[in-house]
Structure formats: structure tokens, C-alpha cells
Amino acid sequence: MKTIDEINWKGKKALIRVDFNVPLDDQHRILDHTRIEGAMPTLEHILDQQGSIILMSHLGRPKGKYDEDLSLKHVVQELEKRLNRSVKFAPDCIGKEAQDKARHLKNGEVLLLENLRFHAGEREGSAAFAGELASLGDAYVNDAFGASHRRHASITEVPKYFREKFGGELLELEMEKIDLLLEKPKAPVTIILGGAKITDKIGTIEALLDKANYILIGGGMAYTFIKAQEGQIGKSLVDENQLEVARWLLNKSKRSKARIVLPVDSVISKSAEDPKTRVVASREIEDDFMGGDIGPETRRIFTEIIARSNTIFWNGPLGIFEKEHFQEGTQTIAQAIADATGRDAYTLVGGGDTTASITRFFLQGSFWHVSTGGGALLEYMEKRELPGIDAVSVPSETVLFS
Numbered sequence: 401m402k403t404i405d406e407i408n409w410k411g412k413k414a415l416i417r418v419d420f421n422v423p424l425d426d427q428h429r430i431l432d433h434t435r436i437e438g439a440m441p442t443l444e445h446i447l448d449q450q451g452s453i454i455l456m457s458h459l460g461r462p463k464g465k466y467d468e469d470l471s472l473k474h475v476v477q478e479l480e481k482r483l484n485r486s487v488k489f490a491p492d493c494i495g496k497e498a499q500d501k502a503r504h505l506k507n508g509e510v511l512l513l514e515n516l517r518f519h520a521g522e523r524e525g526s527a528a529f530a531g532e533l534a535s536l537g538d539a540y541v542n543d544a545f546g547a548s549h550r551r552h553a554s555i556t557e558v559p560k561y562f563r564e565k566f567g568g569e570l571l572e573l574e575m576e577k578i579d580l581l582l583e584k585p586k587a588p589v590t591i592i593l594g595g596a597k598i599t600d601k602i603g604t605i606e607a608l609l610d611k612a613n614y615i616l617i618g619g620g621m622a623y624t625f626i627k628a629q630e631g632q633i634g635k636s637l638v639d640e641n642q643l644e645v646a647r648w649l650l651n652k653s654k655r656s657k658a659r660i661v662l663p664v665d666s667v668i669s670k671s672a673e674d675p676k677t678r679v680v681a682s683r684e685i686e687d688d689f690m691g692g693d694i695g696p697e698t699r700r701i702f703t704e705i706i707a708r709s710n711t712i713f714w715n716g717p718l719g720i721f722e723k724e725h726f727q728e729g730t731q732t733i734a735q736a737i738a739d740a741t742g743r744d745a746y747t748l749v750g751g752g753d754t755t756a757s758i759t760r761f762f763l764q765g766s767f768w769h770v771s772t773g774g775g776a777l778l779e780y781m782e783k784r785e786l787p788g789i790d791a792v793s794v795p796s797e798t799v800l801f802s
Contacts, residue, residue, distance in 0.1 A: 543568025
């Protein structure tokens with residue numbers, strides 16, 4: 401993969417795929433700036449060389465049509481503040497107005513295109529849609545690590561139109577930090593996985609069984625494993641289709657380096673909204689109750705393992721942390737990982753909900769690396785490649801146009 405420091409950007413229009421899929425409140429204020437911050441080194445590098453920039457991104461899931469709440473115009477003010485210059489905005493990512501604005505862009509200027517997903521062609525991987533986007537720039541840069549597992553037009557099709565295509569500084573940084581964890585980890589290595597769905601994490605768990613010493617599992621996905629062991633989980637979240645896979649992973653772990661550790665107790669209530677909670681054994685949840693967080697004994701066990709670990713990876717909250725009565729597990733584990741960072745353990749965390757929890761508990765800056773990826777992070781850890789990385793690594797003779 402070629403990187404952006406291998407070219408002189410003066411006089412060139414860089415078409416950059418960024419990941420500005422940021423959470424907004426009901427007043428369209430940005431709640432978490434992590435992904436925008438991550439893009440700054442690439443943008444500043446190109447602007448410092450007197451190149452111009454055309455930014456493309458998605459925001460949310462607008463289903464191929466305009467949605468005021470998901471317009472990227474809400475990002476313009478934050479971009480202007482960070483770049484210390486005005487940012488032009490195109491109210492569509494293709495068409496005459498986008499073409500005109502791109503054509504008249506001067507050195508050092510920035511144009512932000514409207515949400516790519518307002519067009520169905522983005523998610524469909526349309527070659528025609530990609531061709532219209534590609535016509536806007538002179539060279540292509542992928543700096544959207546968090547979207548690089550998607551085979552979408554702007555990720556895998558647009559690069560085919562360019563001989564000059566590069567990985568941005570954020571993409572390069574993400575790969576470097578994850579490779580460090582996978583290739584040269586200092587033992588003990590602890591993996592902490594949470595969140596609702598087991599499906600997204602099966603490949604990651606399997607890939608790490610012989611790399612990690614401990615795999616700590618919490619969140620909603622833990623109850624699929626507990627039920628797979630004949631535990632009683634009441635109304636807790638469970639993926640019935642993955643019970644056999646959970647059993648297989650648990651059995652495989654007995655022959656592997658890593659020990660899978662499940663919650664021994666849970667904080668339960670009758671619903672996520674019900675603040676009347678109590679603590680019970682995770683295998684003994686009554687029919688009318690659901691698990692919403694790991695319990696105090698599990699927090700103690702997990703914290704002790706983290707405290708003696710030298711390499712730590714965390715993806716996914718340990719409970720329904722958005723609810724105050726179910727937040728203590730995630731907060732305790734987040735703090736334990738931050739404490740481990742303070743004693744020089746290598747800590748890598750990522751995922752949208754994970755990042756949101758870090759912000760909620762005021763722990764920004766407390767880890768070696770906070771990844772901008774969720775699904776992309778897990779897929780790269782499993783496969784060591786992503787469609788978006790492959791797309792900017794294709795030999796020049798395979799491109800459609802020079």
C-alpha cells in the first residue's frame with residue numbers, strides 16, 4: 401500500500417474517503433469527535449503541501465434518499481474550526497454542482513460532499529456511481545479505516561479509476577497499532593469482548609484463541625455462551641442460531657492457549673428501563689428477569705486478570721451502559737484498562753459503543769490507541785486484510801483509467 405508521503409500534493413485535487421459517521425444529538429451537535437480528529441493528520445499533510453481536498457463520507461443509514469438529520473452539512477462547522485479555514489459544501493456528492501465546485505477548487509481549499517449514502521449506488525457498489533465520484537479528483541486516498549470492511553462504491557470501486565491511490569495516515573496508523581498487538585504482544589494477553597451480538601465476533605474469538613491468554617466475555621453476547629452451557633438466562637438477550645457455535649468455541653478453547661472467562665454473576669431487572677436491580681448467579685436468572693450488566697464478583701475477576709495483563713484489547717460494552725443502573729460493569733472495566741495503560745500495558749480499544757462509553761466515563765486519552773473501527777477492527781484482527789486496504793494496494797496495471 402502506497403502512503404500519502406510518496407507524492408507531492410501541490411496542485412493536485414485529493415479525493416479522500418474519510419469516516420465522518422459521527423453521533424449527533426437532536427440539535428445536530430457532534431457528540432464524539434474521535435473520527436474527525438483521526439482524519440486531521442492526512443488533511444493537514446495535503447493542505448500543507450498546497451493540495452486541495454474533496455472529502456466524501458457516509459453518515460448513518462439513510463436508505464438511499466435524503467435525510468436532513470443525516471446531512472454532512474452538520475459537520476462543516478467542526479471541520480472549519482479544526483482546519484482553521486472555510487470549508488465549501490456540495491449539497492450532493494455527484495452531479496453538476498459537485499462537479500463545478502470541485503473544478504473551481506483552488507490549492508489549499510476544502511470541499512465536503514454530501515452524504516454518500518443518500519444514493520443507493522454507494523451501498524450497492526455501483527461502478528457508474530463510483531465513476532461520477534472519481535471524476536472529481538486527481539488522486540484517491542482511503543483514510544476511512546472504520547468503513548474499509550465495506551464493499552461500497554467509495555471504498556472498493558472508486559480506487560479502480562485511479563493510478564495514484566494511497567492509504568491515508570489514519571489507515572496506516574490503525575494497521576500499525578493492530579499489527580503490533582497481533583505480532584509482538586507482551587504476555588499475558590487479555591481480550592475483552594462485549595456488546596449485544598456474538599455473530600460479529602465469532603471469527604475474532606477463533607483467531608485469538610491461540611494468541612491470547614484470556615478472553616473475557618460480557619455484554620449481551622455472554623448469555624448465548626451461558627445458555628450454550630445449559631444455564632438459565634431468563635429474558636436475557638440470546639442468539640439461538642449461534643448456540644452450537646458458542647459450544648464449539650468453548651470446547652475449542654479447552655484445547656487452545658486462551659481461557660474463555662464468562663460472567664459468574666449478573667445485575668438483573670425485569671427490563672432495561674427498570675432501575676430495580678439485584679445481583680444473581682449468571683446461570684440462575686429467573687424467567688421474568690434479564691441480565692443487563694456483569695455483577696460485582698465478575699467485575700472483581702475481570703479486573704484482577706486485567707491488572708496482571710501486559711497487552712489488552714477491548715471491544716464492546718460489558719452491559720447496557722447507557723442506563724445508569726447497568727453502567728457499573730463497563731465503567732469498572734474501562735477504568736481497569738485505563739489503569740493498566742498507566743503502568744505501561746499496551747491497550748487497544750475500539751468500536752462505536754466502546755468509544756461512546758469512554759467518552760461517557762471521561763476516559764479519553766487513557767489508552768494507547770482508540771481505534772475508529774468497529775466491524776473493520778474485528779475483521780482486520782481476524783483476517784489481517786480489508787477490502788478497502790486491498791483496493792488501494794492493487795497494482796497500477798489493473799486500474800480502469802490513468
